[in-house]
Structure formats: structure tokens, C-alpha cells
Amino acid sequence: MVRCADAAGADLVVLAGSSVDAHNPKTVRASVGSVFHLPLAVEADAASAVRAAQAAGLVVLAADGAGEVDLHAPEAEPLLARPTAWLFGNEAWGLPAELAELADHRVRIPIHGRAESLNLSTAAALCLYASARAQRSPAG
Secondary structure (H helix, E strand, O other): OHHHHHHHOOOOEEEEOOOOOOOOHHHHHHHOOHHHHOOEEEEOOHHHHHHHHHHOOOEEEEEOOOOOEEOOOHHHHHHHHOOEEEEOOEOOOEOOHHHHHHOOEEEEOOOOOOOOOOOHHHHHHHHHHHHHHHHHOOOO
């Protein structure tokens, strides 16, 4: 996911709560060097990280399969065009409800086929690139 954030042009990745060690050899290899040129921050309290992002003027979007905003709907464009902090949960359990509730909006990725869900890295790629596209468009 760090490599995806780097490729999409993110300014920072915050590893909040009980997250992976960014300097674990497997994590470093999987990032293909992105851990060395994308700033990483670690915050043990995920709720504090969300509140800090909001205090900094970022719109906080939670990736959530039951979200009220469809990532591909026209109504999502103004949200995606703003400076954004995305919340992604654990691959197996998703985002804890208390964190999703702190977000300004919960965003779902439409699933048009019969798959139950997307894996975390795929969901993150879609969300991060949707923000990057909206923020780099002439209207954004």
C-alpha cells in the first residue's frame, strides 16, 4: 500500500493503531523503495490521527463497503478534489466502526460482479488514484 500511495502522489502515509512495521524487511521489499522517499508517520492512537488530519483541514474519507458515497458517483468528485486523508482498515476485518464514524464520509467502491469484496491493496489503489485524478483535473 505504501508503494501505491507513492505512485498516486500521496504526500504522507500514516500508520495508525496496530499497523505493520514500515521497516520490516518484507515491508521494505514490498514497497520497492517507497518507504525511503515517501514520508511515513506512526501514531499509536488511530482516532488521534483522524482528528489531527481534520484539524489540518483534510477531508477524512473512510473506505467502507457500506459507505454512503459511491466512489464513482458524480457527488464524490467535490470530496475527492479536496486535500484528503483516506482511512483503510485491516484486510480481514475492515475498518473499526469507531474509526469509520470519525470520518467525514464513508466511501464505497461499487462491486458490479459477484465478488464479496476487494483486497486492501486493490481498494487503496482505486481510492488513492480517484483522489489523485480529481485533484489533478483542471476543475480540481
